[in-house]
Amino acid sequence: MTETLLQAAMSGLLMGLLYALVAAGLSLIFGLMDVVNFAHGEMMMLAMYATFVIWQATGLDPLLQIPIVAVVMFALGVAVYRGLIARALSVQFNTGMVQIFVTFGLAIFLRGAASPAPGCPGAPCISPVSICHCPRSPPASSACWRSPPCC
Numbered sequence: 001m002t003e004t005l006l007q008a009a010m011s012g013l014l015m016g017l018l019y020a021l022v023a024a025g026l027s028l029i030f031g032l033m034d035v036v037n038f039a040h041g042e043m044m045m046l047a048m049y050a051t052f053v054i055w056q057a058t059g060l061d062p063l064l065q066i067p068i069v070a071v072v073m074f075a076l077g078v079a080v081y082r083g084l085i086a087r088a089l090s091v092q093f094n095t096g097m098v099q100i101f102v103t104f105g106l107a108i109f110l111r112g113a114a115s116p117a118p119g120c121p122g123a124p125c126i127s128p129v130s131i132c133h134c135p136r137s138p139p140a141s142s143a144c145w146r147s148p149p150c151c
Helices: 002-033 040-058 066-089 095-114
Strands: none
Touching: 002 040, 040 066, 040 095, 066 095
């Protein structure tokens, strides 16, 4: 009981810190660059996926991956800025709406690209900070199901 309560408190604290990080990033981008970025959360999702993929491939601790993922996300951010945002800012008429449409479209694209393939239920995965649990048996028609190892 105490362990569950402690885990719930820690999960809530970490989620609150994550929301504070997102809010600080959004206010920094809007305050300094005057860019409305609706794809901010999706860029953070990509950073989290990059961290997970590197951890899965190498076993490197996620805290030690911060410089690696920061460099990768910096390069991606520069590419997005030069390819999309700079062009949206150069529009002479209704720049704010163009920014919103461009970044919202990018958010939809990134969310769709990160979703599992059609027909796949989205297999559960074991991460270094998750509670291990054994999944139920896979659906009979799903060829893409990969069951994670149980603890």
